[in-house]
Amino acid sequence: MLEVRHVSKTFDIGTVNETPVLKDVSFTLNDGDFVTVIGGNGAGKSTILNMIAGVYPIDSGEILLDGEDLTNKKEHERAKYIGRVFQDPMKGTAADMEIQENLAMANRRGKKRSLAWGITANEKAVFKEELSMLGLGLEKRMADKVGLLSGGQRQALTLLMASLQKPKLLLLDEHTAALDPKTAKKVLDITKEIIEKDHLTALMVTHNMKDAIQIGNRLIMMYEGKILFDIQGEEKKSLTVDDLLHKFEEASGDEFTNDNVLTKR
Amino acid sequence: MTGILFAMQGAISQGILWSIMSLGIYITFRLLAISDLSVDGTFAVGGCVMATLITLGITPLLATTIAIIGGAIGGLVTGLLHTKCHIPAILAGILTQLGVYSINLRLMGRSNLPLLKLNTIFKQIEAMVGLSQTNSSLIVGIIVVAIVIAIMYWFFGTEIGSAIRATGSNENMVRSLGVNTDSTKIIGFMIANALVALSGALVAQSQGYADVKQGIGAIVIGLASIIIGETMIRKQTNFAIRLCMIVLGSIIYRLIIAIVLQLGLNTDDLKLFSAILVALFLTAPQLIKTKKGGVHHA
Numbered sequence: 001m002l003e004v005r006h007v008s009k010t011f012d013i014g015t016v017n018e019t020p021v022l023k024d025v026s027f028t029l030n031d032g033d034f035v036t037v038i039g040g041n042g043a044g045k046s047t048i049l050n051m052i053a054g055v056y057p058i059d060s061g062e063i064l065l066d067g068e069d070l071t072n073k074k075e076h077e078r079a080k081y082i083g084r085v086f087q088d089p090m091k092g093t094a095a096d097m098e099i100q101e102n103l104a105m106a107n108r109r110g111k112k113r114s115l116a117w118g119i120t121a122n123e124k125a126v127f128k129e130e131l132s133m134l135g136l137g138l139e140k141r142m143a144d145k146v147g148l149l150s151g152g153q154r155q156a157l158t159l160l161m162a163s164l165q166k167p168k169l170l171l172l173d174e175h176t177a178a179l180d181p182k183t184a185k186k187v188l189d190i191t192k193e194i195i196e197k198d199h200l201t202a203l204m205v206t207h208n209m210k211d212a213i214q215i216g217n218r219l220i221m222m223y224e225g226k227i228l229f230d231i232q233g234e235e236k237k238s239l240t241v242d243d244l245l246h247k248f249e250e251a252s253g254d255e256f257t258n259d260n261v262l263t264k265r
Numbered sequence: 266m267t268g269i270l271f272a273m274q275g276a277i278s279q280g281i282l283w284s285i286m287s288l289g290i291y292i293t294f295r296l297l298a299i300s301d302l303s304v305d306g307t308f309a310v311g312g313c314v315m316a317t318l319i320t321l322g323i324t325p326l327l328a329t330t331i332a333i334i335g336g337a338i339g340g341l342v343t344g345l346l347h348t349k350c351h352i353p354a355i356l357a358g359i360l361t362q363l364g365v366y367s368i369n370l371r372l373m374g375r376s377n378l379p380l381l382k383l384n385t386i387f388k389q390i391e392a393m394v395g396l397s398q399t400n401s402s403l404i405v406g407i408i409v410v411a412i413v414i415a416i417m418y419w420f421f422g423t424e425i426g427s428a429i430r431a432t433g434s435n436e437n438m439v440r441s442l443g444v445n446t447d448s449t450k451i452i453g454f455m456i457a458n459a460l461v462a463l464s465g466a467l468v469a470q471s472q473g474y475a476d477v478k479q480g481i482g483a484i485v486i487g488l489a490s491i492i493i494g495e496t497m498i499r500k501q502t503n504f505a506i507r508l509c510m511i512v513l514g515s516i517i518y519r520l521i522i523a524i525v526l527q528l529g530l531n532t533d534d535l536k537l538f539s540a541i542l543v544a545l546f547l548t549a550p551q552l553i554k555t556k557k558g559g560v561h562h563a
Contacts, residue, residue: 053441079443092441094434097427105431108424110443115420118427145501161442 001201002029002169007051007061021047023225024061029169029203034195036212037205038244039222045205046087048222049171052203054078065168080110083162083200085155085175092158095147099138099157102146103127106161130160134190152183156190163194170195170202177207188215213239223252269527274399276523280516281406282467283486285413287494287515288508289460290487296421297433297453299347302358304487306365307339307458308480311465313369316378316475325386329466336462337455339365344451362480369477377476385470402471409467413460414508420456421504429453461487482536485543490515492546518542 009022022044029035037045051058054075063070070078086092093102104119104127124142131139134156138149146154155175162170172191176184192215195202206212212219218232219239228251231239248254286308293301314335318328339361346357370376390401420426431439432449440446461483469475494514498507521542522535530538 074445076440076443076445079441084441086437091435092438094431094438096434097431101427101431105427105439105442105444108442113424113428113444115423115425118422118424 001031001033001066002052003062003064004028004048004052005062005064007048007063008059009047009051009056010059013059021225022051022058025225025227026061027220027227027230029201032199032201033218034200034202034216035204035218035220036216037203037220037222038207038209038212039228042224043222044225045222046173049084049173049203049205052078052169053082053084053171081168082171083109083165083167083169084171085158085162085173087174087177089151089154089158089178092161093146093149093154095145097146098143099131099146099149100124100127100142102157103130103161103164106164109165109167130164131157134160150183152179152187155179155187159187159190159194163198163200166198166200168201170200172202172204174205174207209241209244213241213244221248221251223248223254228252271399272523272527273520274403276519277516278399278403278406278471279468280490280519281410281512282402282471283464283519284406284410284490284512284515285467286461286464286483287487287490287511288410288413288417289457289464290484291491291508291511292417292429292453292457292460294488294491295433296430297450299354299433299450299453300358301340301343301454301457302355302484303339303343303361303365303454303458304358304461304484305480305482306362306369307336307461308465308468308483309369309475309477310335310339310365310480311462311467312469312475312479313373313378313477314462315466316380316469317372319380319383319385320378325384325389325470329386329463329470332466333459333463336465337459339462340454340456340458341451343458344454347454348447348450366477373475373477376478377474379474380470381473385473386467387471398471402467406467409463410512413463414505414512417508418505425449425452482539485539486515486518489518489539489543489546492543492550493517496546496550 004025004027007022007025008020010018010020012018021042025044025048037048039045050056052063054070054073054077058071065081084092094105100119104123107123127142128139131142136153136156138153138157146157149157159175175191176187179187188211191204194200204216213236217236218230219236220230221228221244229247286304290301290304293299311332315328315332318331319325343357343361346352346360347354352360387398387401387405390396390405391398394401396404421430428439428444429449429452432444432446432453436446439449465480469479491511491514494510494512497510497513525538526532
């Protein structure tokens with residue numbers, strides 16, 4: 001499905017700020033994998049997502065999706081196959097546009113845009129139904145500007161937008177980190193629901209070890225730009241937070257401190 | 266008294282012709298959230314290309330159409346400089362503005378080209394319907410503005426138009442939804458400057474001459490019109506009404522200018538007056554916001 005082969009990335013090459021963020025990272029996702037990615041600050045979690053999405057070019061390596069080489073494709077070209085939700089709730093939606101206009105934009109993901117009307121009556125009916133499934137009452141506010149919504153509502157809407165066109169791959173970059181615990185849980189529940197319903201393949205970056213263990217069928221831990229370990233199947237099901245900490249210390253030779261900013265909650 | 270009334274009528278018809286430029290600036294300034302300074306250049310492009318072609322014997326309508334294309338090309342240049350060469354938008358606009366000055370001079374062969382003895386759209390209408398000059402420029406202006414607003418209302422509701430609006434609101438999101446934001450910006454720049462050139466061509470025809478300097482300060486006038494117009498609407502106002510208010514803003518701006526001139530302001534001081542006026546109008550909403558914010562926190 002997704003093949004990441006020997007991907008390396010260094011920011012600010014040739015300057016005093018030169019930082020290697022990804023060092024020869026390789027992994028393969030299978031169809032229907034729901035992978036949680038965990039690691040401390042600077043481990044390269046968000047960077048690997050951005051590299052897959054094409055936000056920045058990679059220094060070396062290859063990225064393939066269903067056999068198609070994406071390495072040299074631009075961000076907007078890859079967007080045809082990839083849905084994304086960001087950490088910042090402001091990032092995934094256009095605040096100055098209506099809820100239904102945002103959805104209509106997302107519904108045209110990867111399609112050539114024409115001079116046809118930007119939103120059809122048919123679409124509005126579909127959006128209404130999809131929105132009502134979020135259980136947030138947004139189906140009654142379709143003509144409201146997105147700027148009027150709360151962070152949690154915006155993330156839920158972004159999730160819907162990212163999955164509306166059934167992407168081959170869904171990238172979630174700490175999409176609940178900026179929300180209060182209650183809202184974060186709600187958005188996480190919606191995430192699980194959508195991924196299950198549409199059988200999506202997803203990569204979800206998280207700071208929360210408990211979430212990383214409970215959610216998905218596979219867990220990748222990153223450390224200093226490398227994949228420290230990759231657990232799946234039965235092994236993942238029986239994993240505990242203590243196991244994870246132990247494994248981390250064993251593999252990295254580093255003590256797990258608060259500096260790594262991982263929450264056990 | 267009749268002097269003032271005459272000045273008012275002139276101000277209204279000027280306001281309407283200039284409002285087409287404001288509608289263009291609205292596309293870059295508000296919809297794309299980019300300050301495009303090529304406007305000062307492309308406004309003159311409209312007048313100069315049109316005047317050159319009319320002196321060559323081309324019909325006013327065709328000359329104006331080609332002037333519009335000239336403006337669009339100016340917008341294309343700014344757009345390419347900004348998106349493909351990664352030059353900051355403001356500088357890209359200044360480069361275009363500076364460059365077209367020479368092109369305009371070359372085209373006309375001189376800095377000012379009178380159209381007094383030549384045909385213009387307004388003279389054609391005058392002859393056709395038997396109207397006075399001010400009335401014909403008023404009527405032509407209203408018709409053109411109505412067409413421009415109708416087209417803008419339609420276009421910005423289409424898939425491409427929505428993508429342009431979204432680019433101004435959240436560029437990252439638009440890219441993540443598979444839209445090439447370089448293209449949406451370039452299309453926006455082109456349409457905006459095409460309208461600016463149309464306005465320049467019509468203003469030159471109504472004044473009876475084209476001048477390479479006719480665009481100086483145009484951006485400021487456009488912004489003033491937009492801001493005056495926006496003070497009259499609420500956040501959720503319908504797009505078509507929003508555009509109509511910009512036209513009204515442009516007329517009000519011209520009326521203010523006409524009044525201060527009648528009151529004895531020296532025309533040499535007009536640009537300073539405009540600059541101060543726009544600075545005030547740009548500051549006022551901020552002041553009101555802070556004041557309201559204070560009330561909320563209390």
